[in-house]
Amino acid sequence: MESKFQLFFFTLSLLILTIHAQTLATYIVQLHPHGTTKSLFTNKLEWHLSFIQQTISSDEDPSSRLLYSYRSAMDGFAAQLTEAEIEYLQTSPDVISIRPDRNLQIQTTYSYKFLGLSPDRENGWYQSGFGRGTIIGVLDTGVWPESPSFIDHDMPPVPKKWKGICQSGQAFNSSNCNKKLIGARYFTKGHFAVSPTRIPEYISPRDSSGHGTHTSSTAGGVPVPMASVFGYAKGVARGMAPGAHIAVYKVCWFNGCYNSDIMAAMDAAIRDGVDVLSLSLGGFPVPLYDDSIAVGSFRAMEKGISVICAAGNNGPMAMSVANDAPWIATIGASTLDRKFPAIVRMANGQVLYGESMYPLNNKEPSKNKVLELVYLSGGDSESQFCLRGSLPKDKVQGKMVLCDRGVNGRSEKGLAVKEAGGAAMILTNTELNLEEDSVDVHLLPATLIGFDESITLKAYINSTKRPLARIEFGGTVIGKSRAPTVAIFSARGPSFTNPSILKPDVIAPGVNIIAAWPQNLGPTGLPEDKRRVNFSVMSGTSMSCPHVSGIAALIRSAHQNWSPAAIKSAIMTTADIIDHTGKPILDEDKPATSFAMGAGNVNPHRALNPGLIYDIKPYDYVNHLCSIGYTNSEIFSITHRNISCHAIMQKNRAFSLNYPSISVIFEDGMRRKMFSRKVTNVGNPNSIYSVEVVAPQGVKVIVKPKKLVFKQESQSLGYKVWFISRKRVTTNYAEGYLTWIHSENDSLRVRSPIVVSWKTK
Numbered sequence: 001m002e003s004k005f006q007l008f009f010f011t012l013s014l015l016i017l018t019i020h021a022q023t024l025a026t027y028i029v030q031l032h033p034h035g036t037t038k039s040l041f042t043n044k045l046e047w048h049l050s051f052i053q054q055t056i057s058s059d060e061d062p063s064s065r066l067l068y069s070y071r072s073a074m075d076g077f078a079a080q081l082t083e084a085e086i087e088y089l090q091t092s093p094d095v096i097s098i099r100p101d102r103n104l105q106i107q108t109t110y111s112y113k114f115l116g117l118s119p120d121r122e123n124g125w126y127q128s129g130f131g132r133g134t135i136i137g138v139l140d141t142g143v144w145p146e147s148p149s150f151i152d153h154d155m156p157p158v159p160k161k162w163k164g165i166c167q168s169g170q171a172f173n174s175s176n177c178n179k180k181l182i183g184a185r186y187f188t189k190g191h192f193a194v195s196p197t198r199i200p201e202y203i204s205p206r207d208s209s210g211h212g213t214h215t216s217s218t219a220g221g222v223p224v225p226m227a228s229v230f231g232y233a234k235g236v237a238r239g240m241a242p243g244a245h246i247a248v249y250k251v252c253w254f255n256g257c258y259n260s261d262i263m264a265a266m267d268a269a270i271r272d273g274v275d276v277l278s279l280s281l282g283g284f285p286v287p288l289y290d291d292s293i294a295v296g297s298f299r300a301m302e303k304g305i306s307v308i309c310a311a312g313n314n315g316p317m318a319m320s321v322a323n324d325a326p327w328i329a330t331i332g333a334s335t336l337d338r339k340f341p342a343i344v345r346m347a348n349g350q351v352l353y354g355e356s357m358y359p360l361n362n363k364e365p366s367k368n369k370v371l372e373l374v375y376l377s378g379g380d381s382e383s384q385f386c387l388r389g390s391l392p393k394d395k396v397q398g399k400m401v402l403c404d405r406g407v408n409g410r411s412e413k414g415l416a417v418k419e420a421g422g423a424a425m426i427l428t429n430t431e432l433n434l435e436e437d438s439v440d441v442h443l444l445p446a447t448l449i450g451f452d453e454s455i456t457l458k459a460y461i462n463s464t465k466r467p468l469a470r471i472e473f474g475g476t477v478i479g480k481s482r483a484p485t486v487a488i489f490s491a492r493g494p495s496f497t498n499p500s501i502l503k504p505d506v507i508a509p510g511v512n513i514i515a516a517w518p519q520n521l522g523p524t525g526l527p528e529d530k531r532r533v534n535f536s537v538m539s540g541t542s543m544s545c546p547h548v549s550g551i552a553a554l555i556r557s558a559h560q561n562w563s564p565a566a567i568k569s570a571i572m573t574t575a576d577i578i579d580h581t582g583k584p585i586l587d588e589d590k591p592a593t594s595f596a597m598g599a600g601n602v603n604p605h606r607a608l609n610p611g612l613i614y615d616i617k618p619y620d621y622v623n624h625l626c627s628i629g630y631t632n633s634e635i636f637s638i639t640h641r642n643i644s645c646h647a648i649m650q651k652n653r654a655f656s657l658n659y660p661s662i663s664v665i666f667e668d669g670m671r672r673k674m675f676s677r678k679v680t681n682v683g684n685p686n687s688i689y690s691v692e693v694v695a696p697q698g699v700k701v702i703v704k705p706k707k708l709v710f711k712q713e714s715q716s717l718g719y720k721v722w723f724i725s726r727k728r729v730t731t732n733y734a735e736g737y738l739t740w741i742h743s744e745n746d747s748l749r750v751r752s753p754i755v756v757s758w759k760t761k
């Protein structure tokens with residue numbers, strides 16, 4: 001008896017081991033661009049297949065394992081392999097790295113939301129021709145091509161350099177592209193390798209979720225008059241660069257966005273001829289050599305393509321910023337001065353501030369009925385969060401239901417309340433969201449209140465037998481609140497992987513953004529929502545990213561020969577650090593730090609004429625990676641350059657990357673650090689700039705020279721800056737600014753944020 005059992009267990013574990021070793025998973029295999037065996041094959045595809053051939057059994061077709069063969073964003077391929085097969089491949093001298101595929105997410109605060117563009121930020125951009133002639137590639141959930149934001153009436157012809165396609169698929173063919181939407185592709189192989197069962201979504205560039213339609217139109221949508229969401233935020237909706245062309249690359253599906261698909265899209269986009277790549281997706285930060293987006297975007301940057309990425313929504317936690325490679329522009333989220341008040345008036349006379357969009361009688365302001373409040377807390381957390389099916393009809397019928405934020409999507413909570421017969425909903429922020437006010441469209445009258453207000457409301461409910469309240473909708477209110485502020489969810493620095501570069505780079509509008517929406521979806525994005533709209537509202541660094549992608553296109557169009565680093569420098573050094581009331585930009589109730597807002601909130605008008613730029617050559621990033629301690633082979637896998645850091649560092653001990661912001665790290669006991677920078681004159685040929693320094697607390701700053709005299713355009717001049725620590729022991733941070741000010745125009749300022757950190761072991 002006993003021995004039988006043992007035998008059984010033995011075979012079982014053997015079986016598990018075998019299955020484990022034979023399980024197929026997706027891996028991205030990076031190859032040496034000048035591999036020893038490459039010349040034996042007529043093309044890269046054959047060469048890539050040869051690696052699979054070597055490691056699988058001889059009766060199998062290697063192409064059945066291959067997902068993608070990459071040529072432009074990196075050299076290598078994605079394939080379905082077992083662990084044993086990878087171990088074998090790793091012994092090949094031509095293999096640089098093998099990375100398991102990784103699933104990233106779109107960066108809205110909830111994926112069941114919408115996107116849009118702020119109509120109040122449109123003035124003054126005409127001089128750049130609205131981004132004419134540039135092509136923005138958007139990696140996202142696809143596009144709804146019939147949206148009025150993609151009508152091409154006033155668009156110039158498709159640029160000659162464009163080599164992309166309009167790929168046919170489900171409910172999508174070449175007639176869906178035009179002079180605005182010039183290209184569309186979709187990438188499913190990494191996705192299907194993990195999720196072979198197809199949830200109903202378009203297997204084509206057509207957008208099933210709304211996110212990609214929103215981000216694409218934010219970057220480059222044409223002006224659409226009378227745009228609104230159920231009468232809210234009425235006005236002209238337009239993208240940041242309405243003259244730019246859009247190419248969509250669908251890489252995100254309902255289960256996320258796989259690196260293997262993203263890499264394939266970047267590979268295609270580089271060859272297609274895009275000028276800007278916009279990626280509103282990401283995950284948690286990983287080292288650059290493990291980060292496919294960092295690797296692919298290095299090649300893109302070398303080809304002159306600006307890569308703009310969302311910083312992520314994991315704020316306000318420190319070190320949460322993702323997509324933080326120095327050659328990427330990393331974008332956090334800010335708020336607009338536009339509010340959608342929907343206050344809660346309790347029967348005891350107290351009033352709580354909330355925000356919402358709900359169509360009530362098409363009148364603004366309007367009042368909802370007085371209703372009994374109910375909060376189903378205690379024990380059953382499902383009903384506290386209003387999960388679908390968790391609300392007992394007898395308890396919520398005809399009432400106003402409180403739902404705590406978290407667990408499920410905000411719009412889905414509204415559906416749950418409606419399905420259970422509830423008449424209205426109050427979404428209550430928790431300690432995780434504090435006073436964040438991302439507004440949604442709901443299926444029933446609803447509002448969202450902050451954490452402080454939620455405590456008041458819950459105490460009131462506790463204090464009386466029959467708590468009553470009503471919601472009063474105030475329509476759209478502009479200019480009454482301080483803005484911009486840093487959105488609470490916006491991911492924060494310092495960079496986890498590379499604190500020597502300040503990240504995020506800038507913040508841009510990302511809260512309650514209105515942009516184009518699929519015309520077959522209700523504004524909540526829920527299948528149950530039968531209402532139809534052309535625009536909807538979404539929040540997240542996903543929404544901030546395409547604002548900057550559009551601005552990059554404007555700058556590119558106005559300054560054709562600028563590098564991605566120059567464009568980023570223009571955006572950073574001209575960003576605003578004060579809000580529209582003239583006071584420091586706030587983060588909750590305190591002035592925002594550079595770890596929250598980077599160089600500040602984007603100012604597109606000023607970015608078109610920055611005066612000076614900090615340029616960076618691709619090779620400078622190699623030196624930089626050496627200086628922060630990456631190994632030769634790690635650098636090889638990021639940059640495809642075979643270098644010796646030892647030799648580089650010997651030649652250039654004091655190397656510092658010519659970045660438009662400055663991060664000073666005093667390691668244990670260190671007192672003094674020197675940085676060199678070089679600025680290039682892109683303004684008037686004869687220009688004199690003087691330096692102004694706001695020194696970080698506890699640090700003395702010396703700049704030499706203090707005056708830069710330019711005699712011609714494109715002239716570059718260097719300066720050095722010394723930081724001398726006066727602190728004894730501390731682990732704190734301090735901040736300041738270094739600004740070059742034009743002698744004849746005090747408002748022409750080239751500002752770099754400085755962050756100082758003291759590290760003790």
Ligand SMILES: *[C@@H]1O[C@H](CO)[C@@H](O)[C@H](O)[C@H]1NC(C)=O
Binds near residue numbers: 172173174175
């Ligand atoms: C594309 O699809 C539309 C609508 O289904 C159809 O009318 C049209 O002929 C198709 N065009 C091409 C080029 O296939």
Ligand SMILES: *[C@@H]1O[C@H](CO)[C@@H](O)[C@H](O)[C@H]1NC(C)=O
Binds near residue numbers: 455458462
């Ligand atoms: C309300 O009462 C419940 C149960 O008595 C208690 O757990 C909860 O803390 C109270 N909430 C507030 C906000 O007073």
Ligand SMILES: *[C@@H]1O[C@H](CO)[C@@H](O)[C@H](O)[C@H]1NC(C)=O
Binds near residue numbers: 148
């Ligand atoms: C959406 O846009 C289309 C095309 O411009 C228009 O015909 C339609 O009426 C719009 N729908 C709504 C709900 O505004």
Ligand SMILES: *[C@@H]1O[C@H](CO)[C@@H](O)[C@H](O)[C@H]1NC(C)=O
Binds near residue numbers: 032642643
């Ligand atoms: C890199 O260069 C060195 C010397 O130039 C050479 O010995 C080495 O094989 C090269 N490595 C790779 C991976 O190409």
Ligand SMILES: *[C@@H]1O[C@H](CO)[C@@H](O)[C@H](O)[C@H]1NC(C)=O
Binds near residue numbers: 609746747
């Ligand atoms: C001064 O610089 C600002 C910012 O670049 C610019 O808008 C303005 O036109 C300049 N003024 C003059 C007189 O050149």
